[in-house]
Amino acid sequence: MASGLICHSKMSTAMKRKNIIMRSAAKASLTILFSLSVLFSGCDSYLDVNDDPDAIQENPGVFLLPSIQISIGSVVGGTFALHGSLWAQYYNQNNTANQYRTVIDMDMRANDGDNMWIEMYSSALSDIQKLKEYSLATETFDPRLNLIATVLESYSFQVLFDAFGQAPYSQAFQGQVSENYNPAFERGEEAYPLLVTAIDQAIARYRNFNPDNDATLSMLPEDDQELDLIFNGNMNTWIAFANSVKLKLAVRNLDYAPDWSKAIIEDLEEQGNYLTADAMLDVFQAEVNKENPLFAQDQNLNTTINLVANRTLSEFWTNNADPREALTYYANTAGNLLLDHGDHKATTATNPNNSNRRPIMDATRPVYFLTTSEIDFFRAELVVKDIIDGDAKALYDAAVKSCFARVGSTAAVAETNFLAAGKPYAFSDTPEGQLRDIGVQKWAGLANVNPYEGFIEVHRLDHPRIAATSTYDADPPQGNEGAVLYLPKNTVLGTGYIRRYLLPESESVSNANFPAQQTRATDKLWWDVN
Incomplete structure (x- = not known):
């Protein structure tokens, strides 16, 4: 798919281009955007044969x-949100349905990542190439657009590398220019520095364009601002997002390439310019073809009883009287039963249909790209590890409070009932305990926010720990110490746990440079060196 020879879509790409141009020229409502069907299957206009x-x-x-x-x-x-919710043990497969049984059993197939890979390469990333070309052309030169496109590109490739471990990057999209339809794969450890360099070059180009931070030049042209659905054309916020993406890359790569990561972190800390509001896509509506993508994918395209609450997260919150439990899962009148992780073979006698609690899935919920909580958690971790100066407790507390507020509770509730001395989530006194606190609360805080990131960070931080059993602790301790993930009841991986996707089948049949050695779902990603 990275070669651009194959494209999958539910609508013609000519119509997709036509609708984009019509919408933008006429300044119509968001309705046209969502009618594109790009929410679930995109296809780049310029690559359709x-x-x-x-x-x-x-x-x-x-x-x-x-x-x-x-x-x-x-x-x-x-x-990604669906699979992350299952593997991070936020959601569970119901025992009276079967849509996601192989996923929660970690019985991975080579085509499980196809739709994300295809959507990224055939739609988002290929359109980004066109936007970058446009932004650097003499007659349409605009470093603002180039910066936006580059940051979105680096962010998107980070998502791919952290899911698959390797992907075409430097040679991707060369088919039209050099007839290279078989781009070589690069490993994540090779690509991460390139992603940061690309961001730095785009920022430098923008700084040359707007050296005095002129207010007018710090925004996209007025007629174009509404086309930016994330930051409404505010370039100062895009710079903060760029820095935040760089911080994420540097922290994630810290154990693998400490010198490289520390140099980036030092520069970022000198600037002190990170996101102060979440980077999110908050445009969804409770109408068909306009909903949050996970809601549409699960609730509209499948039976509504596939997903239920996972005992792991639900019990952790319940044991600590955490109000987020009731904000994440519906109550019901049929027993409010909870399935152990992956226990989809539980009998209907013990878990009858409709008795298991279901996750609250909102059609209008934003898609979060990167949150302020994640930035605070990253920086708290760096303080604990003595890499930056600062107040680790203050950063940790700020992260937890914003996690509570984001899902409908309040910062005051978090501070008074959970973070104060002697309360369940109070910051520990030792570095080991502090890193556990950060890992556990980041995991809990990414439920219904960015679940795949929650899954990734469990492996990077090793918290919550993953027990080598599917048997739950009958009496877990309160607080962060009591957070534990378990093996799925019907796992096919023995005592192993999934860490990544297999390289996609769609690429193996279209790219002669597809790696000869297929990865395994239990293979660690390069940054997971501990």
Whole structure:
């Protein structure tokens, strides 16, 4: 798929381009955007071999921006959110349905990652290439657009590398230029520095364009601002997002490449310019073809009883009287039973249909790209590890409070009932305990926010720990110490636990440079060196 020879879509790409241009030119409502079907299956206008050859040369430029952002959101907030919710043990497969049984059993197939890979390469990333070309062309030169496109590109590739471990990067999208339809794969450890360098170059180009931080030049042109669905064309916020993405890359790579990571972190701390509000796509509506992608994928396209509450997270919250439990799972009148992780073979005598609690899935819920909580958790971790100066407790407390507020509780509740001395989530006194606190609360705070990130961080931070059993502790301790993940009841991996996707089947049949050695689901990612 990275070669651009194959494209999958539910609508013609010519129609997709037509709708983007119509919407942008007419300044119509968001309805047209969601009618594109790019929420769930995108296809780049310029790579479809059935397109009008003359139309291939067209470049809508800035008008591509909303479809790029929605395409990325459909991946992060769609299947990645679903699988992350299952593997991080936020959600569970119901015992009276079977849609996700192989996923929760960790019985991975080579095509399990196809739809995310295809959507990214055929839609988001290929449109980003066109937007970058447009932004650097002499007649349409605009470093603001180039910076936005580059940050979204680095963010998107980070998502892919952290899911698959390797992917085409440097040679991707060379088919039209050099007829290289078989791009080589790069490993994440090779690509991470390139992603940061790309961001730095785009920032430098923007700084040269706007050296005095002129207010007018710090925004996209007024007519284009509404096309930016994330930050409304505010370039100062895009710079903060760029720095926050760099921080994420540096912290995640810290154990693998400490010198590289520390140099980036030192520079970022000198600037002190991170996100102060969440980077999110908050445009969804409670109407068909306009909903949050996970809601649409699970509630509209499948039976509504596939997903239920997972005992792991629900019990952790219940044991600590955490109000987020009732904000994450519906109550019901049929017993409010909880399934052990992956116990989809539980009998209907013990867990009858509709008795298991279901997750609250909101059609209008935003898709979160990166939150302020994650930034505070990252920085608290760095203070504990003596890499930056600061107040680890203050950063940890701020992260937990914003996690509570984000899902409908309040910072005051978090501070008074959970973070004060002697309360369940109070920051520990030892570095070991503090890192556990950070890992556990980051895991809990990413439920219904960015579940795949929650899953990844469990492996990076080793908290909550993953027990080598599917048998739950009958009397877990209160507080962060009591958070434990368990093996699925019907796992196919023995005592192993899934860490990554297999390299996608779609790429293996279209790219002659597909790696000869297929990965295993239990293979550690490069940054997971502990």
